[in-house]
Amino acid sequence: MILPITYAVVAGGALAGGMAITIDSDPTAAHAPAVVLASTEFALAPQTPATTTDDDLWLFDHNANAPAAAASPPVTLAAAVGATRPVIGYGGWLIGNGVDAPLNCTGAACNGGNAGLLWGNGGNGANGGNGGSAGLFGNGGAGGNGAAAVYTVDGTLVSDATAGGNGGRGGLIAGNGGNGGNGSTGLYYSNGDSAPTNGGNGGSAGGLFGNGGTGGKGGDNFNPYRSQQTAAAAGGNGGMAGRLGGSGGAGGAGGNATATATAGGAQAIGGAGGAGGEAQFGNGGAGGVGGVGESTSARGDGGAGGAGGSTLVGVGGSGGTGGLGRSQTWGGLGGNGGSGGFAAVGTGGAGGTGGAAQGGGSTNSKAGAGGDGGATIAGTGGAGGTGGAAETTGSGNALAGNGGLGGNNFGGVIPVFGTGGRGGDGGDARARGTGNAFGGTANAGGPGGWFLGTGGNGGNGGFARVDGAGTANGGAGGSGTFGGQFGGTGGNGGNGGDSSALTRENSKPGAGGKVGYAGVGGQYGRGGFNGKQR
Template identity: 50%
Template sequence: MTTAGLVIAGMALLPVDPAPVSENAAVPRNVVASQPEARVVVPAALQIGAPSAAQEQAGATVPTPGGGAAASGPAGAPAPSGTEDVDTDDLSFLTEEFEAADTGATGLTFRGGSARTASASNGVGATAVTDVGSFIAIFIGNGADAPADCLGAACNGGNAGLFFGNGGKGANGGDGGNGGWFFGNGGRGGNGVDAVYADDGTLLSGPTAGGTGGRAALLFGTGGAGGDGGAAQNTVAGDAISADGGDGGRGGLFLGKGGAGGIGGLATAANGKAIAGSGGAGGDGGAVLGWGGTGGAGGGAEAASEDPTAIAFGGDGGDGGKSASGLGGSGGDGGYADGYDATNAIAGDGGSGGAATVGFGGEGGSGGEAYSDDGDAYGGDGGAGGTVITGVGGSGGDGGYAGAYLDGDAEGGDGGAGGSGALFSIGGKGGDGGDAETFDGGTANAGDGSPGGSGGLLGIKGRNGKDGTANPDSGAGAAASDDGSDGDSSSE
């Protein structure tokens, strides 16, 4: 009786009987230990220590790892009994003969492409690498970005590793992820989703606000920007109200910059009121030489209607972020307003500049511009400059322009007040008033310039802003000097 055995590439994995090898030996057929009479015969060229052609002609024997010797006979010698030639055109035996072994055996079955083979060859190493990578990612790594087709909490960006890394981006109004503890930037908030209207102008789903930017690392990094607000564009009939932009994230403790606020959503109404979203606030800067983030701009508004009560409201700009010792963020500009037909237009106001404890206050945002065909137009007011305890106050933003093209009136926006200081400071310059124009008999009133900020105790007052100009000139706007000459030093 022949002893069961298995030889793969000349290496005896199970004991085998020595057997002569023929040059006409068949392609080896894989077997398992459960088949006692089966044996794998390997071509001589694949065996370990295979003889040369001259050795084969001389009848040299070939030692095998399993013990004994495999005799090599002259070319053309018949295969010994107990072996079986295999038709190489039919390799179905690779799966047919091992179906039972593959489903019942616990060891390696040598079945090509099987899940068991892949597990045995790659599973342990892949698992180890994955475990190590997952462990490292807890401490070092960037947060994942939210997928574009997300819903709910899945729209928030992932947080970074505990020590280092940037936060992931939000989506569909989700918040940005936070940076690590030591180094890293916050992720950007996702833009809000736009409003959806039916064919008759009925609102099906309202717009959503932009997501908040992620905070930076505790020590170093920039806060994430806020996402833009979702738009509302009603092209049939009815009102349109868009969403606000998201706030920027906080900067890192050292040299950190706050994230910018998101832009307010656009609002357009074909036959109704249009109310645009406001810009998001800028994130606060770091405590040590930090920069406040810029406020987001207000959204623009466009409305068309023959009803004089219809109005286009531009969104207000977001306030700039604060700074403990550094530079406050600038306020965002107010959004424009455009009224078609008899619609009135009221532009958004600029955001206030960010305050600084010690350093420089942020500049106020400019007021938005307003235009109307046959209604009234009002430019937005400029934002106030940021205040300081000790330092330089921020300049006030300029008032927005207003233009009325037919019978309506126009009024420019007022400038924002200059930022003040409390001690040993220089007050910020006041913002200039906005210009106003009418083109067919309406009244034009220019915006007023605002006074400069106080310098506080032993400080210097800031210069006043200039008044805007009106065309035709109505004589309005004479409250403050138009040349800023009344700025002076004071001990307030």
């Protein structure tokens, strides 16, 4: 006879490296496998997603991420272990990489398979499916790129467009999260349109050590036909780092939008960048770059940069750069830079640079503002981001973006120790036609820590230049900020921006920033210098 064997016994024997011995009264007789569930009543090697959360342990959630496709019915143990998965090797339930989804998949079959319990990488998703989870050690699988919608000849929708799949989670002890898949590109058919889709989120490092996965890029949108608003999709967020060490994943870039229809109303809007992933003991992930928005007949808007990821101990992630906004006949609008990530102990992330703006015609072009620097409780605040540059070729004005606030600003966390972040510089502006140019205003630095802290310096104002009869207005410098209450040193004011015009009367430099005040027993900063005429 064959002794009854439970799955727990099989797994325990494999883990201990032991050897199973069977006693058979009739070696010539055929027997069906006597594999039964233990009292726990769940399979250790599930194949398909069952939840929409990324917070549960691998053994209990079947898949690391929210499903890109509907979950399949529970897999029986015989199917999961005996008929479908070997013990060791490709697709092995104990040691082995998860199975990659086939390229011609649909629905839940597009999710990558989970790796072996002990060791292995998750399988890659396809057509917007999620990447598989790793075991105790290994990397999560990559999410599949999104697929465009499919129509029949008569315009009947066969299948919807899918977003990029989420990356799989890394190993419970060590491993990196998988990268998110890219979103699908927008397509325009005579019988139906396929909108662009968002990028997938990067997978988390599932346990103690590892880096989060990078978010997928948002889908582009190219519209040469329709006189309608044309928007690109957003990038995915970066994955979270391991709880004891690792960096958060970077956010995905926003998609680019291009509208070339000559009729009015075809505004183009770039996609927003994804947020950077968080960390505990490591660096936060950088925010994704905003997408470009470019239109022939209407305004082009750049996408906003993603926020940097925060951390408990380390460096906060830098904010993403805002996207370029450009139009040939109208004004452009640059996307704002993302804010820097918070760091409880360490250095706040730098704010992202504002997106540039370029335009023609009589409409003004305005660049994006720089993102605020990340705050900190004990450490150095992040620098504010630089404002975006603006340029016009017609009669419209060029308005550069303002700089971002230095970290530990008044609206954020007041630090106990440390130095405030430097204020962001104002962007530069140039009017090549007959319009005016306005350099961006710099922002103030962040306050220093209460005990012996140093206030942040103000940023410098932006440079302004006109090639025609317009006026050039340099940006004002940012103010230095007060130091700590006890022995703190105030920050220096930033310099005003220079200006350049055909006549001195039309050239107006920016004023320097104010001095930062000192704490009890500390020193004052100095004021900034006024800008110059060039």
